[in-house]
Amino acid sequence: MAKSDRISDMAEPMFRTPKGTHDVLPEDHQYMTYIKKAVRHRCRQAGYRRIDPPIFENRAIFERGIGQHTDIVSKELFLVSGKHTEGEDQEKSMQLALRPEFTAGICRSYVEHGMQQLPQPVELYAIGQCFRYDRPQKGRYRQFHQVDLEVIGLKDPSLDAQLIHVCMNIFKDLQIADRLTLQLNNIGSSDNRKAFVVALKDFFIGKERHLPEIDLRRLEGNPLRLLDSKEADTQILLKSAPTLDQFIDEESKVYHATLIEYLQELEIPFTSNVGLVRGLDYYGQTVFEFWDGSSGAQNAVGGGGRYDGLIELFGGAPTPGVGAAFGIERMIWHMKQAGVKAPNKDQVDVFVAQLGPDAKKMCLRLISALRESGVHTIGALGEASLKSQMRLADKFGARFTLLLGQMEVKEGKIILRDMAAGKQKTVAFDKAVPEVLELLGAKDLDTYSLTDQLGNVVDSGE
Ligand code: AMP
Numbered sequence: 001m002a003k004s005d006r007i008s009d010m011a012e013p014m015f016r017t018p019k020g021t022h023d024v025l026p027e028d029h030q031y032m033t034y035i036k037k038a039v040r041h042r043c044r045q046a047g048y049r050r051i052d053p054p055i056f057e058n059r060a061i062f063e064r065g066i067g068q069h070t071d072i073v074s075k076e077l078f079l080v081s082g083k084h085t086e087g088e089d090q091e092k093s094m095q096l097a098l099r100p101e102f103t104a105g106i107c108r109s110y111v112e113h114g115m116q117q118l119p120q121p122v123e124l125y126a127i128g129q130c131f132r133y134d135r136p137q138k139g140r141y142r143q144f145h146q147v148d149l150e151v152i153g154l155k156d157p158s159l160d161a162q163l164i165h166v167c168m169n170i171f172k173d174l175q176i177a178d179r180l181t182l183q184l185n186n187i188g189s190s191d192n193r194k195a196f197v198v199a200l201k202d203f204f205i206g207k208e209r210h211l212p213e214i215d216l217r218r219l220e221g222n223p224l225r226l227l228d229s230k231e232a233d234t235q236i237l238l239k240s241a242p243t244l245d246q247f248i249d250e251e252s253k254v255y256h257a258t259l260i261e262y263l264q265e266l267e268i269p270f271t272s273n274v275g276l277v278r279g280l281d282y283y284g285q286t287v288f289e290f291w292d293g294s295s296g297a298q299n300a301v302g303g304g305g306r307y308d309g310l311i312e313l314f315g316g317a318p319t320p321g322v323g324a325a326f327g328i329e330r331m332i333w334h335m336k337q338a339g340v341k342a343p344n345k346d347q348v349d350v351f352v353a354q355l356g357p358d359a360k361k362m363c364l365r366l367i368s369a370l371r372e373s374g375v376h377t378i379g380a381l382g383e384a385s386l387k388s389q390m391r392l393a394d395k396f397g398a399r400f401t402l403l404l405g406q407m408e409v410k411e412g413k414i415i416l417r418d419m420a421a422g423k424q425k426t427v428a429f430d431k432a433v434p435e436v437l438e439l440l441g442a443k444d445l446d447t448y449s450l451t452d453q454l455g456n457v458v459d460s461g462e
Contacts, residue, residue, distance in 0.1 A: 019141025022135070026346065031332040032145070034342040036127055038173040039147050046166050048123040048149060053105035055129060056080050059097035064313050065104035067281025069221035072100045076132040078142070098131035102148035103307065103323050111316035120153030126330075139299050145328035147302075155308065155320035157255055160286045161262035167290070167324050168268055176334040180252065180290045180301055182268065185276040186256035187287055188248040191308065196247040197223045203241045210237060222276045245274045252285050259286060259334055282307040286322065287408075292334070301334065302326025335455070345446065346404025350436055351393035351401045355386050359404040360428070366402065366414075369433050375443030394419060400439065402432055 017023060024032060027120045043050075058078065065074050078098040098256060099105055106124055111117075115122050126148045132139055151159050166184065171177040187193060199225050208216060215234045226234060227244065229315075248256075263270055278287045289303035304324030311319035336341070350370055354363045363380045370377040378396065381389075386403060393401040403415040403424075414432050417424035418439075427435050437445070 011201060017258070018082055018142070020136035022141065022143075024145075028332060030223050030342040030344050030346070031335060032328060034075045035147070035174060035328055035331055036172050039125065039127060042166050042170050042173065043125045043145065043149065045150075046123065046162065048125040048166075051106060051109065051124045051126050052128065053099065053102065053109050054364050055125065055131075056096045056098050057105050057108065059095050061104045061108050062097055062100060065107065066100070066281055067210075067312055070279050070281055071225075072132060072279065074221070076100060078131040078133045083418055101130055101280075101325060102126045102128075102133045102146060103150060103321075103325070104312070106320065106323075107152070107307075107310045107315050107316075108146070110319070111311060111314045116153065116317060116319060118153075121151045121159060122153050123149075123151050125149045138424075139327075139330055139333065141329065147328060148323065148325040150321060150323040151306075152311065152321040153319055155306075156320075157259035157286075158262050159305065159332070160259050160322050162267060163324055164263065164268060165266050165290060167304075167326065171290070171301075171331075174331060174335055175340045176301075176421055177292050177337055178333060179334050181293050181340060182270040183273040183289045183291055184263075184270045184274050185273050185287050186248060186252050186259075187244060187283060187305075188252045188285065192226065192247045192249055193244070193284075196242065196244050199242040200226065204237070207237060220349070223416075225279060227275050227277050228279075231375075243274060244277070244299045255285055278303060278305055282310045282313075284308055288324075290326065299330060300433050301330045347376060348378055348396045349376045349400065349440055349444070350379070351389075351396055351398035352377060352404070353386055353389035353393060353401055354380055354404045356406045356409070359406065359410045363404055366404075366429075366432060370436060372435055372445035373433055375433075375436055375440060376446060391419075394412070402436070402437060404429075 040050075040456075050323045059079065062077060063073050068074065077100060080096040080098060106126065108319065110122065126146075128145065129143055131143050133142060136142060148171075149163060151163055168177060168182070170182055188196075204211065204219055207218075210233055211219065212231045212233055215226055215229050224244075226238065229235065260270075275336055275431070276287055276289060277283075278289070283305040285306045285308070287303070287305035290301045292299040292301065302325055304322070306320070306322045307317075308320040310321060311317070319348045352363050352367050352370075360380050367377050367379055378398075379389075379402075381392070384392070386405060390401060390403075398419055401417045401419060403417065405415075408414050408426075408429070412429050413426050414429045415424050416432065416435060418428050
């Protein structure tokens, strides 16, 4: 069916994706696969191993870890109601929530599986969907994909620097590093922040009526969030308010200065941003974000920081950790903006057209032999005429077509057509596979195999 026919025939779909979600269509999967490859490659180089925590967890993991008063928990947690049964079961399942990010689940897993027994630090990475029940807008979805990196069990500024370096290398591989700026801050210890919050609250006594409603609520629940408020009135008031950096202790200052030395050693440019706090409770000391160079924080591609108290919150021994997460949809957006084309391996190399039951049967073996040899092959699709099969081959963008009519079956031959050149020749049926292989050349063959060495399973490209 021609594209124009399809559009005019298209009725209003009966169902659409739920608000804030989208299908990852094959065109975008090219980007996604490419991003995952870059992540896997850089993570493996740096000793990270992959982990997949469940998509939903006990909601207390997020409430406790990320914080009751954060936007992510107070407004955006996607609760799972589970089974439709009366009574206790349903009540239990009501305690579940879809993961809004990975860090809390990974720390739960670290404790649950006794990973403190492993050589430290434990470096883990995850790739997958996250969910936030936010108002959907450009670059902000209810279901999106994150890449997440965590380094748990040791504390040293060189670990923070190396983590940021791995992220930067991923952005470089994807050719979007130049579009991003690394924003860096140190938000001190939790005592430092407590003292600052007391001072900040004192400062706002009597000034409440000048604060917009949203920031008034932040002042009560999560005062640190005032610092990255987008409200103009709040920003004006903050100019004369105490600043967090006045409350940072000596240890944090030394830690930060050392981190900066290491970043300079690794030639990673950054912007010091004393207003950067990140929205999650578990962060302490190092925090960072990768901002869009043009639009700033609004469309940050990623961020992260140190969370030295989180594992303890989940019942583990005091264990330091540092992590980073970035959004795949936003990376894809940047790649497209930068004109980066993700390599596409979905091309059809050969279309096999046939006529008649004998030919069709023989084609099944031929198609299989071509595929086994690494040739992307489709064909033997129906009972259409040879002419319409040729048209279909053209629409699929096949480089070559193999045609097997009744006459060719009798003669043990097959027609091989070069679609771009519009030229064809007849070859012996038995020689069809080697002929195609020679024409395609070894570099285009998809000879990927699940077991490259005895018992050694290669990852699946997911
Ligand atoms: P956060 O930890 O909230 O800073 O999230 C890390 C990254 O995940 C962000 O910088 C975005 O790239 C991505 N992200 C977070 N929330 C969303 C969302 N609702 N839709 C799309 N991407 C998101």
